[in-house]
Amino acid sequence: MAERIQNCFLFSEFTLEELRQFRENAEVKQFAKNQIIWQYGTPAKQIGVVLEGCVRIETQDYWGNRSILAKISAFEVFGEAFYCAHISARPVQVCSDTDTKILFFGIPEVPEGNCRTQFLEKLLQVTAGKNVMLADKMRHITKRTIREKLLSYLSAQAGLRKDSRFTIPFNRQELADFLAVDRSALSKELGKLQAEGVLQFKKNHFTLLKSSEAD
Amino acid sequence: MAERIQNCFLFSEFTLEELRQFRENAEVKQFAKNQIIWQYGTPAKQIGVVLEGCVRIETQDYWGNRSILAKISAFEVFGEAFYCAHISARPVQVCSDTDTKILFFGIPEVPEGNCRTQFLEKLLQVTAGKNVMLADKMRHITKRTIREKLLSYLSAQAGLRKDSRFTIPFNRQELADFLAVDRSALSKELGKLQAEGVLQFKKNHFTLLKSSEAD
């Protein structure tokens, strides 16, 4: 049992006996690079944990255009939302990005009792955390203009830090990707906002100023 | 106990004894219209369930502009994501939209044993469901143009129904709001797509056609 699944947050507090029992019930499979692990549209009957390697979460549209939603690396979980929501057909496909070893299981495979309760609470924490992040991002992205998206995001950051001066964890390109806009257009808008005296910035350090009529 | 909290999905399978015990531990409070229920920035130490009336989830930016994220009505849950993710400061405020009666509780208040496990699984299901919907919406919204957003959304619908002919649950304005774009611009783009032979539609019934180079 060289994979040390205790490295995964979900199992970090299992006892040795619980780990042993869980590993007996769960399934481990190996995949070569670029194999399909879960086909698009299949029912979500298991949760996956990457033990070695890296997998891609992908979508494919009606006309065959593929796009990568995320990459999941060692000791990270995937498919848990589809599993827990009991959906009948996964809206994505999962593909090995390198040679991989994957652990598959369902909640019934988790040892009963205190262990399972703890596991569920952790899974809930992970899922809820993703939820908060998604909802937060959604709040900014749904604004119509780059200016509004920026002010919404920066405002939230200031609120979070409880300080009108703060540093963001993104460089320009990353911020543009996060807000789903063009980098140069973002830079342009930042320049305008600074010229208008709404805010000041220097690299990724920002200061929000006085009042404005923005949303 | 006139509120019949069994109407709430989370508690629908509690036994009478479990319900009684739970209600002893949980807290019920009444609010007049437009009172602040949870202040922005406060720690998320409880989950809320609306028993009577309706509440608003709101944000407020650095310059004081308010925006409504959601309205929660009777027997619906709110704040569960913040609670389960153990965040230290809620990024939203919650306000009574009408006179309301709210049930507040934390997980320790749920009777132990089988009951709690079932509750956690249900809560997980609800949270995961929101997660799937949010991620799904995000996939479409992050596309850069209205055309791409539309094709992404419609493509996903076709995939979901496993049929290139399908009906969507939105009218034009609602679809525009969902994709975070202007209604008339959306109509315009739909017209173009139809003229180009990419798809056909009639009200909210759509048919996707042949191939295209869109993403």
Added chain:
DNA sequence: CTCCTTTCGTTGCAAAAACAACAGACTTTC
């Protein structure tokens, strides 16, 4: 210090979107 790479701001231009306004089709209501 110099070369190389990455990041950032800027510009011009073409494309796309927002906005406002209107007319026809369809619904609902009385």
Added chain:
DNA sequence: GAAAGTCTGTTGTTTTTGCAACGAAAGGAG
């Protein structure tokens, strides 16, 4: 069945954005 209201497509105009390209600034490596 007429009137009022809603939903949808369309058009024209203005604003915003995406895109491509470039040069300056910053940071690292040798």
